Amino acid sequence: MESDCSLCPYISVAEAKLDGCQLKQLSENHIVVGFKKGDSIIKQGTYSTNIIFLRKGLVKIHITGPYSEQIVKLAKPPTYLGLPTTFGAKVNQYSITALEDCEVCFIDITVFRNLLKESEHFSFEIIQALCRYEIESFRRCANRTQKLTRGNLADVLLDFANNIFQSDVFTVPISQTEIGNLIDTSRESVSRMLSEFEKDGIIRTTGKQMEIVNKKSLELISQNG
Amino acid sequence: MESDCSLCPYISVAEAKLDGCQLKQLSENHIVVGFKKGDSIIKQGTYSTNIIFLRKGLVKIHITGPYSEQIVKLAKPPTYLGLPTTFGAKVNQYSITALEDCEVCFIDITVFRNLLKESEHFSFEIIQALCRYEIESFRRCANRTQKLTRGNLADVLLDFANNIFQSDVFTVPISQTEIGNLIDTSRESVSRMLSEFEKDGIIRTTGKQMEIVNKKSLELISQNG
DNA sequence: ATAGCTTTGTGATATTCGTCACATTGTATA
DNA sequence: TATACAATGTGACGAATATCACAAAGCTAT
Numbered sequence: 354m355e356s357d358c359s360l361c362p363y364i365s366v367a368e369a370k371l372d373g374c375q376l377k378q379l380s381e382n383h384i385v386v387g388f389k390k391g392d393s394i395i396k397q398g399t400y401s402t403n404i405i406f407l408r409k410g411l412v413k414i415h416i417t418g419p420y421s422e423q424i425v426k427l428a429k430p431p432t433y434l435g436l437p438t439t440f441g442a443k444v445n446q447y448s449i450t451a452l453e454d455c456e457v458c459f460i461d462i463t464v465f466r467n468l469l470k471e472s473e474h475f476s477f478e479i480i481q482a483l484c485r486y487e488i489e490s491f492r493r494c495a496n497r498t499q500k501l502t503r504g505n506l507a508d509v510l511l512d513f514a515n516n517i518f519q520s521d522v523f524t525v526p527i528s529q530t531e532i533g534n535l536i537d538t539s540r541e542s543v544s545r546m547l548s549e550f551e552k553d554g555i556i557r558t559t560g561k562q563m564e565i566v567n568k569k570s571l572e573l574i575s576q577n578g
Numbered sequence: 579m580e581s582d583c584s585l586c587p588y589i590s591v592a593e594a595k596l597d598g599c600q601l602k603q604l605s606e607n608h609i610v611v612g613f614k615k616g617d618s619i620i621k622q623g624t625y626s627t628n629i630i631f632l633r634k635g636l637v638k639i640h641i642t643g644p645y646s647e648q649i650v651k652l653a654k655p656p657t658y659l660g661l662p663t664t665f666g667a668k669v670n671q672y673s674i675t676a677l678e679d680c681e682v683c684f685i686d687i688t689v690f691r692n693l694l695k696e697s698e699h700f701s702f703e704i705i706q707a708l709c710r711y712e713i714e715s716f717r718r719c720a721n722r723t724q725k726l727t728r729g730n731l732a733d734v735l736l737d738f739a740n741n742i743f744q745s746d747v748f749t750v751p752i753s754q755t756e757i758g759n760l761i762d763t764s765r766e767s768v769s770r771m772l773s774e775f776e777k778d779g780i781i782r783t784t785g786k787q788m789e790i791v792n793k794k795s796l797e798l799i800s801q802n803g
Numbered sequence: 804a805t806a807g808c809t810t811t812g813t814g815a816t817a818t819t820c821g822t823c824a825c826a827t828t829g830t831a832t833a
Numbered sequence: 834t835a836t837a838c839a840a841t842g843t844g845a846c847g848a849a850t851a852t853c854a855c856a857a858a859g860c861t862a863t
Contacts (some may be wrong), residue, residue, distance in 0.1 A: 381617045416716060416717070416720045418720040423724060425719070436709060437708075437710075437713045438713065439705045441708075447716060466702075469705070473698075476664075476694070476701050480694070480705060481666060482710065483705065483708040484661060484664070484665040484667075485666040487662040487666070487711055494715065494718075494723075495641045495648045497723055498648070498723055499646060499648060499762065502819085510805065528839085528840065528841090529840070530839095530840075531842095537723040541841090543841095544840095544841060545842080545843080727850075753809085755809095763850075764851055764852075766811095766812085766813080766852080766853095767849095768811095769810095769812055770850095772811095773812075804863105805862100805863095806862095806863090807861090807862095808859100809861095810857100811856100811859090812857075813854100814850105814851105814853105814854090816853085816854090817850105817851085817852075817854085818849105818850090818851075818852090819850090819851090820849090820850105821847090821848080822845105822846085822847085822848095824843100825842105825843090826841100827840100827841075827842070827843100828840080829841085830837070831836100831838085831839095833836085
């Protein structure tokens with residue numbers, strides 16, 4: 354499926370820097386693909402051949418670590434996926450899996466490189482994005498390894514509410530096992546702590562529905578463990 | 579101190595892509611500064627105003643985390659320092675401190691941006707470097723949070739021998755407290771484990787001097803905890 | 804050289820959290 | 834609706850490691 358990028362409502366900040374002719378190149382060399390919840394978008398260990406732009410849905414970026422699966426982070430649109438791999442390594446260094454139904458653009462890597470070459474603004478936007486990713490990942494790693502598990506769980510819930518869903522009521526998009534993989538703890542601990550939070554009146558849950566009742570408390574736990 | 583970049587033996591891969599005129603720009607707009615062991619090169623929270631290129635010495639990149647100090651990684655030449663900050667944020671998101679006497683180039687940020695603009699090769703090299711950093715940091719984070727502490731300590735020693743000093747005999751450039759900050763454990767645990775390694779004939783130490791006697795064992799510990 | 808600081812070694816104790824085990828609930832599919 | 838599988842709740846227990854306390858050793862600057 355091909356479409357005109359100049360009309361795309363999901364266009365990225367970087368792409369907004371391109372001129373008409375460059376956008377035409379992009380239009381002619383990408384396809385939009387839909388993924389169902391649970392589908393694998395990128396698989397660790399396979400060759401990376403495309404730039405992927407996430408325009409709709411929610412995904413998890415995960416690494417098969419030395420022992421277990423680790424979820425590095427969740428990503429929501431608009432964002433490029435797999436940029437680091439494409440230019441930094443030959444094979445994908447991590448997997449990306451859809452947590453909701455997703456729409457992504459597969460962009461031909463040669464065309465993408467050409468755009469980097471032709472448009473200094475475009476490549477500078479990409480450089481800025483990569484820089485922000487790195488700072489973010491430093492900080493995430495520092496938090497994860499230093500905070501107590503309670504604090505990390507609080508962070509995940511706050512991330513859902515403040516960034517991902519931008520609402521204090523939402524449907525938790527991942528299982529407790531996956532939350533465990535995200536904050537490096539066991540499923541059981543996640544279960545126990547969520548029960549605690551509920552008992553303390555911090556959250557209210559019905560199945561996968563969650564409401565953050567006392568965000569102040571959650572922020573305190575995030576800070577003080 | 580100004581110098582001719584085209585004659586510099588420490589020139590970066592990216593800079594090697596520049597032509598004579600562009601190198602001249604660089605030559606005229608950078609200064610080489612020496613730092614003594616222990617000196618702060620970049621301080622978290624201050625404004626970042628220069629691109630810094632490390633051409634000699636060894637540094638640590640560290641973040642003042644929610645609780646304690648965390649060393650993100652050690653870096654050796656040739657490498658840019660603080661790139662992510664310069665383009666991704668206004669103030670420095672981490673500190674960089676010299677572990678040995680260092681020489682760094684401070685490059686005017688406007689000139690650097692101009693080079694990015696003028697040379698597609700230069701900016702592509704920078705993009706590739708940023709991508710590699712990110713992949714590396716994903717992996718480092720996954721290892722740290724998943725491996726047992728023994729395994730992480732083994733990794734640090736192997737990193738000294740294989741990457742940083744490229745010799746199985748070296749002077750440990752950081753204290754046990756700092757090793758603790760690097761692998762998220764306490765000073766005491768580091769001390770105890772190093773004693774164990776020595777008792778098991780894996781390493782031999784005399785003060786700060788360390789020799790890796792049985793690298794095979796160390797690699798096994800790195801893999802299996 | 805020596806006083807004062809940083810770094811390191813080591814024991815005792817407390818805490819956190821993972822693991823195992825099993826019951827329970829939820830969900831998808833035939 | 835029945836059946837199977839995935840996800841969750843919860844208790845008991847043990848292992849890894851942080852913390853505290855203090856002694857010893859190294860370094861640095863006057």
